[in-house]
Amino acid sequence: QSVLTQPPSVSAAPGQKVTISCSGSSSNIGSNYVSWYQQLPGTAPKLLIYENNKRPSGIPDRFSGSKSGTSATLGITGLQTGDEADYYCATWDNSLSAGVFGGGTKLTVL
Amino acid sequence: EEQLVESGGDLVQPGGSLRLSCAASGFTFSPYWMNWVRQAPGEGLVWVSRINSDESSTNYADSVKGRFTISRDNAKNTVYLQMNSLRAEDTAVYYCARGAFSEGLDDWGQGTLVTVSS
Numbered sequence: 001q002s003v004l005t006q007p008p009s010v011s012a013a014p015g016q017k018v019t020i021s022c023s024g025s026s027s028n029i030g031s032n033y034v035s036w037y038q039q040l041p042g043t044a045p046k047l048l049i050y051e052n053n054k055r056p057s058g059i060p061d062r063f064s065g066s067k068s069g070t071s072a073t074l075g076i077t078g079l080q081t082g083d084e085a086d087y088y089c090a091t092w093d094n095s096l097s098a099g100v101f102g103g104g105t106k107l108t109v110l
Numbered sequence: 111e112e113q114l115v116e117s118g119g120d121l122v123q124p125g126g127s128l129r130l131s132c133a134a135s136g137f138t139f140s141p142y143w144m145n146w147v148r149q150a151p152g153e154g155l156v157w158v159s160r161i162n163s164d165e166s167s168t169n170y171a172d173s174v175k176g177r178f179t180i181s182r183d184n185a186k187n188t189v190y191l192q193m194n195s196l197r198a199e200d201t202a203v204y205y206c207a208r209g210a211f212s213e214g215l216d217d218w219g220q221g222t223l224v225t226v227s228s
Binding site: 002032033035037039044045046047049050051056086088090091092096097098099100101102103104 | 220
């Protein structure tokens with residue numbers, strides 16, 4: 001059971017928009033920045049969003065992040081088949097003194 | 111090119127030990143926090159441990175506390191994970207990742223597979 005809660009799966013058609021939620025608590029999301037990672041099949045994770053809503057160089061603006069209270073959201077617009085992957089939220093948990101990841105959300109682009 | 115390359119994964123019996131290494135290249139290694147993150151087959155990402163730039167601060171997941179030890183050698187641009195008293199549930203691909211959670215883990219290695227089985 002992950003400390004951060006994500007939906008197991010989401011799906012949408014090419015060109016559409018999807019959002020992935022990440023729910024935590026005051027000791028993690030409520031107190032710290034959230035980052036998001038994309039893991040394509042058979043590859044290592046890649047940083048998509050950091051500090052709640054910032055994109056590293058090379059990440060297209062189709063990807064966005066937001067945070068409100070103890071929840072965070074990843075948004076992806078203009079869906080492409082190449083976006084099919086597992087997506088993870090992560091942050092630091094002050095009570096656990098540990099890094100925490102969500103359980104991951106599998107995105108299917110129909 | 112910035113690169114992290116893990117090594118040391120192997121098949122080990124329950125109760126055994128293993129040391130993983132992660133060699134960094136293409137960037138200045140010493141200022142960065144370094145992490146180990148693992149992923150069991152078909153499962154999600156789980157943070158394992160982290161170490162700060164001068165080894166003065168380390169943290170561990172409860173599941174590995176007392177059994178795993180993280181360390182680094184800035185002269186060799188390498189971070190290590192010493193794993194003792196291994197259990198079947200430690201079976202996973204182990205990734206090293208650069209950075210602090212506050213800024214995102216912005217560089218990852220390709221992973222090394224640890225299998226704990228008799």
